[in-house]
Amino acid sequence: MLSRLFRVLLISAGIVMIYKYxxxxxxxxxxxxxxxxxxxxxxxxIPAIRNLFMQTAFRS
Structure with missing residues (x-):
């Protein structure tokens, strides 16, 4: 139980640090x-990103 709580806290702290930096x-x-x-x-x-880029890059 305690190791699972520690793991959840460690993963949460990692996610917060990645988001912060x-x-x-x-x-x-x-x-x-x-x-x-x-x-x-x-x-x-990724089609959505590709289409957005193509529309922006080759605007007439």
């Missing part, structure tokens, strides 16, 4: 060229 984490991750390329390729596979 999300922009610093994104800057670190996307600062790496290979990870940035992977993130762009992955996001372009």
């Amino acid at each position: 999300r922009f610093k984490l994104m800057n670190k991750v996307l600062g790496n060229e290979k990870l940035r390329a992977f993130a762009v390729q992955f996001s372009m596979k």
